[in-house]
Amino acid sequence: MTEIDNVMVEMGRAVEQGRAGDRAGARAALEALWDSVGADGDALHRCSIAHYCADLQDAVADELEWDRRALAAVTDLTDERARRFQESLQVRAFLPSLHLNLADGYRRSGETDRARHHLGLAMDQADALPADEYGAWLRNALDRVRAALDAGSRAVLAGPVPA
Template sequence: MTEIDNVLAEMGQAVEQGRAGDRVGARVALEALWARVGDDGDALHRCSIAHFCADLQDAVADELAWDQRALAAVSDLSDERAQRFHDSLQVRGFLPSLHLNLADAYRRNGEPGPAREHVAQAVQHLDALPDDEYGAQLRAAVGRVSDALDAGSLALLQPS
């Protein structure tokens, strides 16, 4: 197994740890992995670690910072690199989720302007999503975040 595979495997284990209810342990594991990969490490690693680490934060400001790291890292990611992980991946397909997460974090942080900008960016890239359950979930989530923005809600949205 290569180092690249090891990082992605460790990240997957941490994500599963968080899904099993150990949010603190998962967050600590992902933050340690981030420190090991470094701010200039492999873009797929940085984007993925930051994306999942954002979901494990207790404070919206911390979640927002991790979401910003994920979006910054994707700008360094190439389709070729993503496809070394899975041949169906394209960088453009990452953008709806990354912008959606930023929109929701900005919304919950009381910053509707940037939230609306990121909703618009997510909508712009929705066509990059597959016509499957994942794509449908993201499309629906964009609608829920947009509706919450229109309502002025700062509340955490429940997944559907």
């Protein structure tokens, strides 16, 4: 049985706020949540907040900093904790998206070797993705980032790279 998690509820509201066009407000809300959780707080909270906060940054360097925080936090996350939020979650399934976001950020910042490293990790772990619409979407994003990297493109990709 999953539990109600007020931090995740507030995070969801902030994410929707950002999707509705208020990026600055959403970013401020997520950063306030980050501060309330703390650097040593619940790993699911830290990983999720950082993961979504990265998408709301205006500068690639800031985005990468949040993406690195998300990846660092996931190392403290257990399947047991993730499943208390949603029964089907597995920590291993978080990794392709976390590494993909780092690969895309490094690609856009011109750090090709780092981009290829994280893209390789994301692709190696793609077997952990669910066989559903989200999994297909993320696999497609892996292909798009790989193609952009192979083409030497530093442009923002059309359409979202999964969060």
